[in-house]
Amino acid sequence: MKKIFLGIAGICILLFACNGISTLKPTPTLTATLPAPTETVTPLPTLAAPATFTASPIPTPTWIHQGPNQVTVPILLYHWIDISSSNSRYYVSPGNFEEQIKLLHNWGYETITLDMLVRSIYEGADLPPRPMIISFDDGHLNNYTTAFPIMQKYGYAGVLYIIGTYMGTPDYMNADQIKEMIAAGWEVGSHSMRHRDLTTLDPSEQRYELVRSRELLEKQLGVPIRSFAYPFGIYNLDIVDRTYASGYTTAMALGYSNFQGTGNILALQRRDIQGSYDLKKFAFFLPWQGDPIFLPTDTPTPTLTPSRTPRVTATP
DSSP: OEEEEOSTTSSOOOOEETTEEOOOOOOTTOEEEEOOOOOSOBOOOOOOOOSSOOOOOOOOSSOEEEOSSEEEOOEEEEOEESOOSSOOTTEEOHHHHHHHHHHHHHTTOEEOOHHHHHHHHHTOEEEOSSEEEEEEEEOBHHIIIIIHHHHHHTTOOOEEEEOGGGTTSTTBOOHHHHHHHHHTTOEEEEOOSSOOOGGGSOHHHHHIIIIIHHHHHHHHHOSOOOEEEOGGGOOOHHHHHHHHHTTOSEEEOOOSOOEEEGGGTTSBOOEEOOTTOOHHHHHHTOSSOOOGGGSOSSSOOOOOOOBSSOOOOOOO
16 A cells, blocks of 8 residues: 655645635645555456345435535446447447436436535535436537437536547537536536556656646636546556646546545546446446336346456545
């Protein structure tokens, strides 16, 4: 286990304005313990979903206080919302995507902003009874043409992680389309400049991917960029340190947990939603269940699948 130092005498208390948080500046003494990344597959036990889903108690309309330190907020990850010609796992069909978003709506989930997540982790905050974040990597055009209207239909907003050099190229969103989504309540983070594995690059190239992408997006979109998504979900302790030093207050990794906290604020756990998931398997990943009437009765029993991305566990 290694230690990284990111703040003075632990994490400095974040200052929040009414509509956001103050920009963190890197300091040398926050200690967080993270496991070194691994490229090997770490299989999880195969878990069978129950034959029937049991609904969690119906939440009250009153928001619930979560935090500080650890909160329960599932973060979902999508790439293409389209039909795959090669049966790629990264494509979720528009029909399946709408089924999933409708289920979340029927079960009482509400999207929150990254600022709300950060505030709840550091200070504690009132959140919806079933909060979540829905994120999209790469900036594919179908995120605008297909995912955006479906999300609007159910009252949801998401987070776009944009690759700097891809913006405005064929089949990727341009700045005006992204600005339209921002005006509708969406957030934007960086997914690097060229979608390169940062752990394979020298420090100058790492700076280009981390800093230049943030500067480019801020200039093109006119909004602060304070969140980063690691390309391929790959990172190590040095990359986490450089990410913080580059001006980011949150960063997205991959994982299996719905728990987010001070120990993984720069490696938040995201569930990669694959195109092969039926609605029951999708529901199996959610921390709160709703009325089973909204689930189909003729789908296979879901099981967890292994991933090569390490689970992040850190001590604040």
